[in-house]
Amino acid sequence: MGKRKRAPDGDVIDLTGPEWHGTDSAGASASLRQQEQAPQTSPPKAKRLRKDPQSSDVSLTEKRGAKLKKSCPKNILDRVARVMSQRFFMIDRRREGNELREEFKVLGSTGNVYTVTIGKLPSCDCPDASRGNHCKHILFIYLKVLQVPQSSGLWYQKALLTNELESIFTNAPLAPGVLAHDSVRNAYASATGKNQTAESSSTKRRVPGPEDSCPICYESMHGESEGRLTFCEECGNALHSECFEQWRRSAAKLTCVWCRAEWNKGDMNNSRCQVHPLGDMSILGGLLASAASATRVVIIATGGRAGHPDLEA
Numbered sequence: 130m131g132k133r134k135r136a137p138d139g140d141v142i143d144l145t146g147p148e149w150h151g152t153d154s155a156g157a158s159a160s161l162r163q164q165e166q167a168p169q170t171s172p173p174k175a176k177r178l179r180k181d182p183q184s185s186d187v188s189l190t191e192k193r194g195a196k197l198k199k200s201c202p203k204n205i206l207d208r209v210a211r212v213m214s215q216r217f218f219m220i221d222r223r224r225e226g227n228e229l230r231e232e233f234k235v236l237g238s239t240g241n242v243y244t245v246t247i248g249k250l251p252s253c254d255c256p257d258a259s260r261g262n263h264c265k266h267i268l269f270i271y272l273k274v275l276q277v278p279q280s281s282g283l284w285y286q287k288a289l290l291t292n293e294l295e296s297i298f299t300n301a302p303l304a305p306g307v308l309a310h311d312s313v314r315n316a317y318a319s320a321t322g323k324n325q326t327a328e329s330s331s332t333k334r335r336v337p338g339p340e341d342s343c344p345i346c347y348e349s350m351h352g353e354s355e356g357r358l359t360f361c362e363e364c365g366n367a368l369h370s371e372c373f374e375q376w377r378r379s380a381a382k383l384t385c386v387w388c389r390a391e392w393n394k395g396d397m398n399n400s401r402c403q404v405h406p407l408g409d410m411s412i413l414g415g416l417l418a419s420a421a422s423a424t425r426v427v428i429i430a431t432g433g434r435a436g437h438p439d440l441e442a
Contacts, residue, residue: 205268
């Protein structure tokens, strides 16, 4: 009987067959190893699919609406300095759902209300922006309201891409420090015919908190003694007595800065305000004129475009 050899996988190999005749032990071992090492077929290489132009990433195909600025121009840096030294307030903002476009109403340093739109082509309806400049109202919205980091390089661009707008709106925090007081925003809403929620009046004095600023000079009133403050008995809000005197001397018709109620001149410090129909608000020209040369900037809400637009640069 011929010799049989057991392969490592358990199969019996007949060494007496004709295919093994004339082979020595070394040749048999080599043949055995060749059989043990079965050929391995590699998987076929995946074909590289061509990218469908219709499904290309937006950031790769979208074109910027203006030339990309690699650094901030000096004229825009000059306007940033004005944003930091002057006082502005956002009194209204509007955005439709998840639309990458938001509209803001900004009180300028001359008392005018301007509309700033942040979208693919940021814009403002102030005289400076109408001359093609990146105005301080746009910069105010970027840097203080939306709090875009100055290192981002987005806030001085004349045009933005979709992914840049998404980043701005996603990372924008609520900025209550630059949002005008509720009564100021309600007054603006009333003057412009917008719906507003009526708030009940209170005769209680509202002691200023850490985030409360005077509506005339916009300096903090927190910690001030009540003797240095003047309160409106209609809405309960306070302002500096010194600032109230400046307001009183400049106002043709004295009203509360907060709630716009008529102030009884019988007692200039703490008299009761009597509510009257608000109507359109107007700029107090004398007060604004004095503010132009003073260190304290006075901002009065206005529903129209009265004021000094030539100063809005």
